[in-house]
Ligand SMILES: Nc1ncnc2c1ncn2[C@@H]1O[C@H](COP(=O)(O)OP(=O)(O)O)[C@@H](O)[C@H]1O
C-alpha cells in the first residue's frame with residue numbers, strides 16, 4: 001500500500017500545481033479539461049494531499065441524481081432524518097470537492113450545483129428543513145470535463161462554466177515525459193521497448209484525432225504495456241495485447257490497420 005502511494009505521485013510536467021496553488025489561494029474554482037487517462041484524477045488527489053485537505057469525490061454519469069449531491073431522507077426507528085450528500089458535507093466541512101466528469105451529468109443535477117457554486121457559496125436545503133447551508137471559507141472545488149468528442153459528454157451550460165474561471169488543459173505528454181511517467185510504475189529496464197510503445201500510442205492517438213481510428217490509448221495503456229514488459233512478455237506481444245486487440249471491437253479492417261502498424265514497429 002505504501003509503495004503504491006509513493007508510485008502514484010504526480011509528475012508535474014506542465015506546472016499544474018502552480019496554477020492550482022494560485023487558484024486555491026485566490027479562492028477560485030478550477031476546471032481541468034482533457035481526454036481520459038491524462039492524469040486529471042492523479043493530479044487532484046496529489047494536490048489535495050499537498051494541501052492536507054480532505055478530498056470528497058463525485059464521479060458524474062447520467063445516473064447521478066440530485067440526491068447524491070444534496071442527500072436523501074431516511075427512516076430509522078420511525079423517525080425521518082436527512083442523510084446529507086457529498087456537496088452539502090463538503091460545504092459544511094470546508095473540504096476539497098472533486099467533481100469528476102461533470103459534463104456527463106443531467107441538466108437538473110447541474111442546476112443544483114450552480115446554486116452552490118455561485119459567489120454566495122450557499123445552498124437552500126429545500127429537500128429537508130429549508131436551512132441555508134453556507135460553505136466554510138476553506139471549501140474548494142475542482143471539476144473535470146472530457147473533450148466533447150467523448151461519447152456521453154455534453155457541453156457545460158455557459159453559466160456553470162463561468163463558476164470555474166481557472167482552467168487547466170491537460171493533453172497527452174511529450175514522449176520523453178511519458179517515458180518518465182511510465183517508469184514510475186515499473187521496475188525493469190526496458191527503455192527502448194517503452195519508447196517504441198509510447199511512439200505507437202502516439203501514432204494511434206494522432207490517427208484517432210483525425211478520425212482514422214475509433215480509439216486513442218491513454219497513459220493507462222502505456223503503463224500497462226510497461227507492466228507486461230516487467231513480467232517478461234515480449235514487446236510485440238505486449239503491444240498486441242494492450243494496444244492492438246481492443247480494435248477488433250470495431251471490426252476486422254480497423255484491427256488490421258493497427259496490427260499492421262504494430263508489425264511495422266515491432267517486427268513479425
Ligand atoms: N503526470 C503524471 N504523473 C504520474 N502518473 C500519471 C501522470 N499522468 C498520468 N498518470 C497515471 O496514468 C494513469 C491515468 O491517470 P488518471 O489520473 O486516472 O487520468 P484521468 O483522471 O485523466 O483519466 C494513472 O495510473 C496515473 O497515475
Ligand SMILES: [Mg+2]
Pocket residue numbers: 037040041042100
Ligand atoms: Mg479520472
